[in-house]
Amino acid sequence: MSTAARSLARSLPRHLARRPAPLRASAPRPAPSIPAHTTSIRHGGTLPDRSASFTKPTEDHLKVIRGFLSSPTSLLSTIDGSASADDLAVYNDDWMNKYHGKGPIVVKPKTTEELSNVMKYCYDNNLAVVPQGGNTGLVGGSNPVHDEIILSTSNLNQIRSFDPVSGVLVADAGVILETADHYLAEQGFIFPLDLGAKGSCQIGGNVATNAGGLRLLRWGSLHGSVLGLEAVLPDGTIWNGLSTLRKDNTGFDLKQLFIGSEGTIGVITAISILCPRRPTAMNVAVFSLPSYEAVQKVFSEAKGSLGEILSAFEFWDKQSFSLVKHHMEEHLGGERKVFETEGEFYCLIETAGSNAEHDEEKLSNLLEHLMSNEMVLDGVLAQDQTQFSSLWSFRELLPEASGKAGSVYKYDLSVPVGKMYSLVERIRERLHQAGLLEGDGKKEGPIRAVIGYGHMGDGNLHINIVADKYKEEYEKVIEPYIYEIVAENNGSISAEHGLGVMKAPYIGYSKNDTSVEMMRKIKQIFDPKGLLNPYKYIV
């Protein structure tokens, strides 16, 4: 999410900020009747109680921690009054304003050594710690659940080196994604990851969550592009795994454990990543289509005729289009008309290559084919950079548009492409039956909109259910039903957003007991005390 949008969200008066239903302990729900994979299912809306094995942070702890830090501004706390609760809200609250931690201490070390010293001290004194990057996560994974100490990578913000021959970038974990990309652009390279939050998210966090983003189709996953990591382990040990080698088969590939580990087995402090040459020719076209089947056909066609130059294929439904247009009218001064003929679905095709004529010819052939065979209702091709950005904004602004329209229940699912949209239809049906949704949604709610969009190229669907407020009643209708229908299709309940605190209880819907047990063992090896990012991920 852009920093401008975040500060807009921050300026909401507290009494208007949405709060979840009061937390209370509840008995674990019985396991679902689909194949029994799971551990205790905990209703998502209730958060686990504070563990008695963690020490409560005090002023004494604060004094020692301060001793490790070179700069006094690296430490903020309500315990000694160096900060107020409001100052810490930006660290304690998540981007969606759904999760609100009560962490009294924020530490922002300036070097890996400082971070290691703080981590070691916390470990020796049984102080729970939650690592935090840009705090743009969508599953409450980077905020304290109770009073965990927030360990922020924000001040680890140096680009260490870049090799223009191999394209290998070595940088600190706290470098903002957009900053890294701008640096690379100067050299003619591109960061192999792009997502809506690029103005605020940090690359360490991106790696820790194995972020997917808008161009996974083209650049692949971080599991493939990250070459090495430097991380601080829960006991404070600094692990230097910062290789810049493209090929190195000497032992277990440890970095793969950390990629996507969501800060539970170590805090990533630096990464080395292989960056591709920046494409010099980019094109984007958006289409309106009559049905989901039509979108799939166009996707097939596009892959076939564009081949290696296809760099993104996104789709969204008419409800999404309606929501984002409304958002643009209300908050961004409106947007020029795109389509003469609107449709039930929309898709965006982007091409990226090194030769403009070659790409334009391929794209032109595809467009002609789509039009003459009536595979699309209407379409628009960007004629300049400004139009390129405008057309992308219809897709990129969807999360922001939802957030502004109400309290969002966000789901990020992976199922076979053919089945993707049926999930949206089923959840709408369920909300209709529960009497919460009327038609496509009403302004007053309870449910204002249910929108489906996503990275069709990766089989990844995002469902946003926009409600008038976060309410346990709504949550009970949606969860675990939505996870059940995903499991029915052998899908993933979290394609790219991760587990965090929101989906940790539901891992059983996507992973069997053997797998979960192996994961627990790994966590035990690195963090026997369980104090690094507790209550989340593998519980």
Add this chain to the structure above:
Amino acid sequence: MRPTLPSLINVLVPVKRSIDYAVKIRIASDGKGVDTNVKHSMNPFDEIAVEEAIRLREKDPKLVTSITALSIGPAKAVDTIRTALAMGADSGIHITVPDNTVVEPISVAHAIKKVIEKNKYELVIMGKQAIDDDSGSTGGMLAGMLNWGQASFASKLQVGQEGKVQVTREIDGGLEVLEGKLPMIVTTDLRLNGENSYPLPAVAKRTLSADPTDSSEPRYASLPNIMKAKKKKIETLKPEDLGLDFTPRLETVSVSEPAKRTGGGKVENVDELVAKLKEAALL
């Protein structure tokens, strides 16, 4: 100058292929120009001109009988003409020059004059300036050569019966309204395509201007129109065909970046700021 009928205006829209508005400009290695190996697209002011011509026709289909897009440029300039055709222009004229040729405004004006003499046009709508050279002189020179009336920096254009034209111009003090008669030259400013138009795209708005009432939005090129445009005629001419000589009269001696601002230091945090202020005896 010949009398014009109240309807059936032929509109000529010169369009220039220039470096894309969003590209970051870099000085060329020889220091005599800018790096042109970057994305090019239609000059934004010309895009507004094309849009305006199409809107004139949409407002009164009996008024405009044809819209012709004209470009003087290298082979790739044909893409710019195609964009105009995809927006709704009827046909194109491409005067070709070798790649990397600089065609000066006076030569452009001569060329447009020859085209007007060859075919007949009553109204020329063109951008007030090109964003690469910012000369802003072609429109005025052309009007002088043809001895036609001109209205520059137009933010509103109305063409009525009997060739009467009313143009609202943006000037330093505010807005000026001019009245004239066809044939005429009108050069476009940002706020043309105003009233009935769609506002600037959200993304461009945030970068281009702080004023949310800034408007002017050329339409997207729709697929059906892009397909139709492929069948529209583009006449290709060489400068010699029109008896034109584009030999430049000016020589660019050097191009350099503005001097970097010096002074000012960055501080890491408030404490450092306080320390520096104390050092400078300001605290």
